[in-house]
């Protein structure tokens with residue numbers, strides 16, 4: 001199974017996926033990395049691992065439709081079976097989502113369906129929650145709304161800063177994302193009828 005990772009920033013989840021491929025925890029091939037930001041540190045991580053990269057900057061395109069069409073072309077040059085969104089901070093058009101329907105995973109730093117969108121750690125703390133976490137889900141046209149595959153929970157402590165909590169969540173992200181990507185690569189995981197299925201069981 002061939003997969004591409006899409007990033008916009010630091011790429012610590014990308015690093016977790018690179019490491020999992022290198023030590024055999026992911027039985028699949030990371031064939032390319034795309035960033036919409038030229039300065040994303042994740043590009044360096046990919047290059048250090050010998051993985052081809054492309055940058056597709058938003059500013060170079062007149063519309064979201066034009067951008068997503070170019071993104072499809074760039075991605076298809078690698079013929080991926082799976083797209084893995086890892087901190088890719090763009091909302092995708094319906095045409096893009098339809099093109100890769102059932103072949104796209106995302107990781108989101110909250111226990112979905114709680115806290116879709118941004119600033120999830122701040123919102124969980126402000127709400128007085130004592131549990132927070134991360135979710136891996138299939139991507140559908142509904143932002144952060146596709147079927148959930150796997151979640152990891154972490155505690156929120158009363159003296160946490162936002163950075164403390166974000167770091168605690170990120171550590172869990174690095175554990176769960178490689179697991180899920182490997183399930184997909186091993187064809188144990190599918191999206192069907194708008195639901196996620198693992199080993200033939202509905203999640």
Ligand code: GRF
Pocket residue numbers: 007009010011012013014042086087088107108109134170173
């Ligand atoms: C992660 O918190 C992920 O859940 C969110 O964006 C962040 C990306 O971090 N979608 P990194 O670039 O993988 O370090």
